[in-house]
Amino acid sequence: MATFGERLRASMDAHGALCVGIDPHPQLLQQWDLTVDADGLARFTEICVEAFAGRVGAVKPQSAFFEEYGSAGIAVLENTIRAFRDAGTPLILDVKRGDIGSTMAGYARAYLADGAPLASDAITASPYLGFGSLTPALDQARESGRGLFVLALTSNPEGFEVQHAVRGDRSVAAGVVAGVTEANVEASARGILGSIGLVVGATVGTAVQDLGIDLAAANAPILAPGFGAQGAGPEDARRVFGAAIPNVLASSSREVLGVGPRVADLRGAADSARLH
Ligand SMILES: O=c1ccn([C@@H]2O[C@H](COP(=O)(O)O)[C@@H](O)[C@H]2O)c(=O)[nH]1
Numbered sequence: 001m002a003t004f005g006e007r008l009r010a011s012m013d014a015h016g017a018l019c020v021g022i023d024p025h026p027q028l029l030q031q032w033d034l035t036v037d038a039d040g041l042a043r044f045t046e047i048c049v050e051a052f053a054g055r056v057g058a059v060k061p062q063s064a065f066f067e068e069y070g071s072a073g074i075a076v077l078e079n080t081i082r083a084f085r086d087a088g089t090p091l092i093l094d095v096k097r098g099d100i101g102s103t104m105a106g107y108a109r110a111y112l113a114d115g116a117p118l119a120s121d122a123i124t125a126s127p128y129l130g131f132g133s134l135t136p137a138l139d140q141a142r143e144s145g146r147g148l149f150v151l152a153l154t155s156n157p158e159g160f161e162v163q164h165a166v167r168g169d170r171s172v173a174a175g176v177v178a179g180v181t182e183a184n185v186e187a188s189a190r191g192i193l194g195s196i197g198l199v200v201g202a203t204v205g206t207a208v209q210d211l212g213i214d215l216a217a218a219n220a221p222i223l224a225p226g227f228g229a230q231g232a233g234p235e236d237a238r239r240v241f242g243a244a245i246p247n248v249l250a251s252s253s254r255e256v257l258g259v260g261p262r263v264a265d266l267r268g269a270a271d272s273a274r275l276h
Pocket of ligand 1: 021023062094153154155156199200201225226227228229230251252253254255
């Protein structure tokens with residue numbers, strides 16, 4: 001079976017380097033003339049499936065906007081995951097999980113094990129309980145051919161307080177990138193894109209260079225939020241990511257979804273937001 005890195009590379013080559021964020025904000029439900037409840041959520045995601053399945057490099061549902069409707073929202077999330085899986089579109093579930101190892105093993109079973117109701121192609125993970133605490137998820141992803149995107153330099157303005165902090169001879173973010181580089185060693189030796197990715201915001205300016213981080217050497221898919229609603233544009237990509245650009249998957253939610261609910265308009269916005 002192909003690894004997550006191989007599947008994502010093939011999808012980016014075929015459909016472009018854009019991950020459409022499926023973020024059903026209550027305001028967007030209203031804007032799309034839908035009810036702000038689980039029924040509205042279900043219709044919103046059906047339209048997203050029609051617009052994007054089989055047409056974009058990846059999709060990224062934001063779990064928070066499903067969780068707020070409780071079990072009914074989680075049921076919609078399960079259906080959404082299934083629909084994109086059936087279409088062969090890589091799905092990254094944005095849940096930003098991170099906990100002590102024994103609990104992380106539970107999250108890994110929930111999101112990365114074959115047959116789990118919420119099994120996704122990859123999830124976002126927080127390394128801020130220590131990179132080693134992610135080991136159960138790294139192991140589970142390797143076993144099931146799935147992936148992780150580990151937060152390194154996030155797109156929000158507060159992220160630097162933790163991520164730029166220096167201990168010894170390197171920053172916290174550089175330590176995260178070192179962990180991901182190590183996790184992708186086997187894929188690098190095989191000449192394929194690694195399955196363990198990084199989250200680096202397109203809004204981080206010169207942080208990658210300032211912190212002496214070699215993103216390209218990580219051989220990691222790089223999920224790059226911050227385009228569109230958070231202010232970054234395609235012109236920022238080269239400056240922020242440098243030689244790692246071929247591995248960058250631009251992520252955009254509100255900018256694309258804001259043109260809905262017409263499927264043709266959504267597809268047009270996704271076409272315009274592709275990085276390459
Ligand atoms: O550093 C990060 C990590 C994750 N996100 C998530 O991406 C989307 C961004 O939405 P936009 O509407 O395109 O701004 C959202 O789900 C965030 O939770 C991020 O923005 N930054």
